[in-house]
Amino acid sequence: MSFGAEFEQRVDALVAKYPEPKAAMLMVLWEVQKDKGWIDPESEAWVAERLGTSPAQVHGVVSFYTMYKQKPMGRHHIQVCTTLSCMLRGSDELMDHLKGKLGIGEGEVTPDGKFSLCRVECLGSCGTAPMFQLNDEYHENLTLESVDRLLDGLD
Ligand code: FES
Numbered sequence: 001m002s003f004g005a006e007f008e009q010r011v012d013a014l015v016a017k018y019p020e021p022k023a024a025m026l027m028v029l030w031e032v033q034k035d036k037g038w039i040d041p042e043s044e045a046w047v048a049e050r051l052g053t054s055p056a057q058v059h060g061v062v063s064f065y066t067m068y069k070q071k072p073m074g075r076h077h078i079q080v081c082t083t084l085s086c087m088l089r090g091s092d093e094l095m096d097h098l099k100g101k102l103g104i105g106e107g108e109v110t111p112d113g114k115f116s117l118c119r120v121e122c123l124g125s126c127g128t129a130p131m132f133q134l135n136d137e138y139h140e141n142l143t144l145e146s147v148d149r150l151l152d153g154l155d
Contacts, residue, residue: 003046007035011050021051025061029068038069066120074109074116076154079133082119085126094130095119097144101151115151 002008011028018024028051032043044058051058062068066079078098082091095117099105102115109116125131128140139150 003032003035007031015051022053022057025051025053025058026065029058029062033068038072066118072109074114076114076151077116077118077135079118079120079123081121081123081125081129081131081133083122083126085122085129086131089129091130094132094142094144094147097147101148114154 003011010031011024014027014031015021015024025047028047029039032039032047036043039062041055041059044062045055048055048058062070069077080086080091080095080098082095095106098117102110102117104110104115104117106117106119120133123131123133123138125138125140128138130142131138131140132142133139134150139146
């Protein structure tokens with residue numbers, strides 16, 4: 001498996017910043033996800049070999065952090081924070097609303113590939129709860145109405 005010379009150069013530059021290759025794992029996995037859109041077992045094996053560790057260790061990292069996608073997700077990937085502040089400010093209701101609106105459950109993708117939905121732990125925006133991350137952007141102080149407006153306006 002090969003990601004190409006430009007990708008390998010980016011990985012080499014990342015690895016060079018750390019005292020040992022394994023310490024660059026989060027950043028290298030992020031590069032893989034940027035390149036492929038998700039992290040498949042073949043990529044985990046490639047990262048393990050490149051960083052001198054086992055595929056099991058790489059998979060442990062990928063499966064621990066919700067920022068890493070273990071399967072292809074929708075074009076608009078919604079990550080709903082359901083930790084304490086967001087929960088107290090209605091994240092359960094928000095999640096139920098999204099499931100009903102999109103017709104999918106947690107970890108699922110709409111049949112047209114437009115949306116995917118998942119539950120995540122605190123995203124560090126507790127003062128503006130409830131919130132979710134839509135692709136790379138935070139949306140805060142959400143109401144069911146503001147969520148509908150936002151999602152209805154997406155292509
Ligand atoms: S509890 Fe939701 S952002 Fe912190």
